[in-house]
Each structure stands twice: as structure tokens, then as C-alpha cells.
Amino acid sequence: xxxxxxxxxxxxxxxxxxxxxxxxxxxxxxxxxxxxxxxxxxxxxxxxxxxxxxxxxxxxxxxxxxxxxxxxxxxxxxxxxxxxxxxxxxxxxxxxxxxxxxxxxxxxxxxxxxxxxxxxxxxxxxxxxxxxxxxxxxxxxxxxxxxxxxxxxxxxxxxxxxxxxxxxxxxxxxxxx
Amino acid sequence: xxxxxxxxxxxxxxxxxxxxxxxxxxxxxxxxxxxxxxxxxxxxxxxxxxxxxxxxxxxxxxxxxxxxxxxxxxxxxxxxxxxxxxxxxxxxxxxxxxxxxxxxxxxxxxxxxxxxxxxxxxxxxxxxxxxxxxxxxxxxxxxxxxxxxxxxxxxxxxxxxxxxxxxxxxxxxxxxxxxxxxxxxxxxxxxxxxxxxxxxxxxxxxxxxxxxxxxxxxxxxxxxxxxxxxxxxxxxxxxxxxxxxxxxxxxxxxxxxxxxxxxxxxxxxxxxxxxxxxxxxxxxxxxxxxxxxxxxxxxxxxxxxxxxxxxxx
Numbered sequence: 037x038x039x040x041x042x043x044x045x046x047x048x049x050x051x052x053x054x055x056x057x058x059x060x061x062x063x064x065x066x067x068x069x070x071x072x073x074x075x076x077x078x079x080x081x082x083x084x085x086x087x088x089x090x091x092x093x094x095x096x097x098x099x100x101x102x103x104x105x106x107x108x109x110x111x112x113x114x115x116x117x118x119x120x121x122x123x124x125x126x127x128x129x130x131x132x133x134x135x136x137x138x139x140x141x142x143x144x145x146x147x148x149x150x151x152x153x154x155x156x157x158x159x160x161x162x163x164x165x166x167x168x169x170x171x172x173x174x175x176x177x178x179x180x181x182x183x184x185x186x187x188x189x190x191x192x193x194x195x196x197x198x199x200x201x202x203x204x205x206x207x208x209x210x211x212x213x
Numbered sequence: 214x215x216x217x218x219x220x221x222x223x224x225x226x227x228x229x230x231x232x233x234x235x236x237x238x239x240x241x242x243x244x245x246x247x248x249x250x251x252x253x254x255x256x257x258x259x260x261x262x263x264x265x266x267x268x269x270x271x272x273x274x275x276x277x278x279x280x281x282x283x284x285x286x287x288x289x290x291x292x293x294x295x296x297x298x299x300x301x302x303x304x305x306x307x308x309x310x311x312x313x314x315x316x317x318x319x320x321x322x323x324x325x326x327x328x329x330x331x332x333x334x335x336x337x338x339x340x341x342x343x344x345x346x347x348x349x350x351x352x353x354x355x356x357x358x359x360x361x362x363x364x365x366x367x368x369x370x371x372x373x374x375x376x377x378x379x380x381x382x383x384x385x386x387x388x389x390x391x392x393x394x395x396x397x398x399x400x401x402x403x404x405x406x407x408x409x410x411x412x413x414x415x416x417x418x419x420x421x422x423x424x425x426x427x428x429x430x431x432x433x434x435x436x437x438x439x440x441x442x443x444x445x446x447x448x449x450x451x452x453x454x455x456x457x458x459x460x461x462x463x464x465x466x467x468x469x470x471x472x473x474x475x476x477x478x479x480x481x482x483x484x485x486x487x488x489x490x491x492x493x494x495x496x497x498x499x500x501x502x503x504x505x506x507x508x509x510x511x512x513x514x515x516x517x518x519x520x521x522x523x524x525x526x
Contacts, residue, residue: 127295146296
């Protein structure tokens with residue numbers, strides 16, 4: 037099993053619904069977020085191109101955060117989801133510094149927090165909150181090992197990219213382009 | 214033009230707008246760890262070379278400071294933790310791929326080792342000292358008999374500790390400035406240099422001071438070579454490392470790095486020591502303080518600048 041997410045940059049309008057849904061679903065403290073919207077403007081006026089991406093933890097298959105964690109609090113869970121065990125985390129910040137996507141932050145309660153792909157929902161067969169609420173249905177979530185999953189099908193059909201592949205982290209958040 | 218904006222308003226504490234997860238605590242801890250490593254290295258080295266009476270201060274006296282340096286360093290590290298009450302979790306697992314885990318366990322060995330080393334000299338230096346309990350006397354006799362073994366363990370662990378202070382940072386490939394294996398030897402040599410400077414400043418034996426002044430000159434030369442290699446490596450590397458080097462070659466860290474670390478912390482004290490070895494009188498604390506200042510600044514600047522260096526996407 038290999039959970040992954042694909043975000044269609046052609047469909048994403050940057051409404052931030054995913055951000056709010058995540059904050060509500062996961063009780064993310066005020067002023068923090070586990071996912072965010074990036075707008076990239078490329079080119080010279082009037083030939084401009086806009087790409088909008090909904091970003092979050094890439095649940096990398098070769099995660100520097102798991103590697104550098106001194107206590108084993110950061111770990112791979114079912115389907116390769118990268119999680120933090122709160123009562124094993126000492127809040128040293130090594131994983132935060134190790135993430136090239138800056139996807140982690142120190143939670144006010146002390147431990148390090150990040151996107152969990154809404155594992156508590158995924159375990160029940162539901163989609164992550166951000167995917168569920170997206171008004172343009174631009175996000176696809178599922179198991180890459182299952183050829184019939186939504187995410188496998190869309191990645192077969194469409195061109196895609198990952199962020200900073202040169203960092204060698206094998207990210208599992210795909211952007212359809 | 215390529216403009217990238219986070220439009221949903223992300224302002225995660227200590228992460229945005231630029232990463233600042235590590236403040237003054239980590240560089241201070243790295244410095245004190247390196248300093249302790251330097252002191253213990255020379256103590257063990259000159260003991261093993263049979264010069265414990267010739268370089269008494271380096272072998273017998275100054276190691277007594279190291280437990281304090283290490284404890285202050287560990288205190289700073291503790292202050293840096295966000296989930297403080299769980300710090301003991303460091304010692305419920307051994308993670309071979311995590312330099313921080315290596316470091317935690319190394320300190321677990323080095324700190325008691327530095328105390329034990331000093332304890333074996335207490336009665337020699339303070340003849341009136343009384344351990345009170347018989348088993349402590351027996352233990353002391355046993356340790357003194359095995360001082361050679363202790364020295365070998367200490368020299369190995371001093372090198373591991375000194376190198377670890379740099380490897381801790383170089384293991385992060387997400388921060389291009391840190392992601393160079395030169396940081397391990399650079400921080401080790403800088404720690405040795407700070408240790409030698411402490412001995413040079415505080416020793417009352419002129420022969421010992423001259424010796425450590427010469428050692429410091431050599432170490433400064435090695436440090437400068439490593440720094441040049443580091444920038445050569447960056448300049449010949451990928452765009453992100455070229456950008457990382459640019460922070461020091463015209464960017465915001467140019468002045469603090471080249472003035473405080475390289476000039477005031479290396480070139481000036483090297484010149485003063487050279488001048489003194491030529492027979493002129495320079496108070497030993499001037500080059501000593503400068504070297505220690507440079508050593509501290511090196512850690513602060515590398516830790517702060519490293520957090521500002523990142524991949525672009």
C-alpha cells in the first residue's frame with residue numbers, strides 16, 4: 037500500500053477551502069496551518085502564466101524528517117504516511133529543519149505537528165478533509181499500489197511533477213500539469 | 214519573472230517567513246561541545262604521549278572545566294526543546310541515521326568520562342581531598358591504573374563529539390549551506406582550536422603556552438583551508454549551493470563572517486601568535502579571546518545562515 041495525493045493545478049482556483057477544512061478537521065491551532073496555497077506567476081507581462089497549488093507534507097518515501105528524528109517519533113505509518121508520535125517527540129526541531137518543503141511546525145503544546153493525510157479518516161475509508169471539501173474536485177487521493185484507485189488512474193492519464201525531486205526525498209504529492 | 218507567493222496566509226511559528234527553529238541555544242551548545250572536545254582531546258593526547266607532567270595544565274587541570282561546559286551546553290540544548298518533559302525519549306532509542314541521536318549518546322559517554330578523568334587527578338592536585346568512602350578510593354585506584362584505557366576512549370569520543378557538532382548540521386540536505394561534509398572536520402578543528410586557546414590563555418607554564426600557541430597556529434591554517442574548500446565546493450555545486458555561498462560572498466552574512474570569524478577569529482590571532490613566537494610580548498589572552506570569539510561566531514553564523522538557505526521551487 038502506498039498512499040499518495042495528486043493536485044490538479046489546472047483545476048485549483050486557490051480558494052483555500054482545503055486550508056480551512058484541514059484546520060477545522062484537525063483542530064489546528066489558530067495562526068498555524070498544515071496545508072497552504074501557493075500561487076506561482078511565471079513569464080513577462082503580458083505573457084504570464086499562473087500556477088496554483090495546494091501544498092502540504094509530501095509524505096516522502098525517503099523522508100529526511102524520519103531519518104533525522106533522534107527518538108523515532110517521526111515514523112512511517114501504514115501506506116507510507118509520515119506521522120509524529122506526540123509523546124515520543126522532544127520538540128528538538130531537527131525534522132523541521134530537515135524538511136525542504138517547510139511542512140512541519142512546532143505545535144504550541146510542544147510536539148512537532150504536520151499533515152497526517154487525515155489518517156483518522158483514511159482508516160475509515162474516507163478521503164482526507166482537504167480532498168473532500170474541494171469545490172473544484174482538484175485533488176485525488178488513494179493507493180498507488182492499486183491500479184484502480186483515483187490517484188493511480190489520474191497519474192496514468194495526465195502529466196505530472198513533484199516538488200524539489202532533486203532533494204532526493206521521493207515526494208508522494210503529485211501536481212498535475 | 215518567477216514569483217512565488219503563499220496566498221492562503223501561512224505564518225507557522227518559527228517556520229515563516231524564513232525558518233528560525235534554532236535560536237542561540239544550538240550554536241552555544243555546538244560551541245561548548247566543540248570546546249570540551251578540544252580540551253579532552255589534548256588532555257588524552259598528551260597523557261598518551263607521556264607528557265602529563267610537562268603539560269600539567271592541559272592534562273590535569275583544564276579537563277576539570279569540561280563537565281561544566283558540557284552541562285551548560287546540555288542545559289542550552291534542553292532550553293531549545295519545545296517538548297521539554299519528554300527529553301528522556303532521546304535515551305529510549307538508538308537511531309543510527311540520526312546525528313542527534315548519535316550526539317545524545319556521545320554526550321552520555323563524554324560527560325561522565327570527563328568527570329571521571331578529572332576525579333582521578335583530584336587527590337594529586339588537592340592533596341587534602343578525602344573521598345570518605347573506601348569503595349571510592351578503590352575505584353580511584355582502579356581508574357588510575359587504567360588511565361591509559363580511559364585516555365584512548367576519551368580521545369576517540371572527543372573526535373566523535375567534535376565532528377558530531379558539524380555533522381549535526383551537514384546531515385540536513387534541505388539546507389544547502391549546511392549540506393557539506395566539510396562542516397564535520399571544520400567544526401572539529403574549530404573546537405580543537407578553541408580548546409588549545411583556552412589552555413594557552415589559562416596555563417601558567419610558559420613552555421606549555423608556547424606549545425599550544427604553535428598548535429593553534431597550525432589549527433587556524435587548517436581551518437582556513439577547510440573554509441576555502443567549503444566555498445570552492447559550493448561555487449562548483451548546484452544552484453542552491455551557489456546561492457548559499459552567495460550569502461557569504463556579497464550577501465547578508467558577508468561582513469559578519471569574513472570580519473568576525475575569519476579576520477578577528479583566525480587571521481588576527483594567528484598574526485599575534487606568530488608575532489609573539491618571534492619574541493615580541495603579546496598578552497596571551499588577546500589571541501585566546503579572539504580565537505574563542507571566532508569559534509562562537511562561526512557556530513552562530515553557520516546555524517543562522519543555514520536556516521535562511523533553502524531549495525527553490
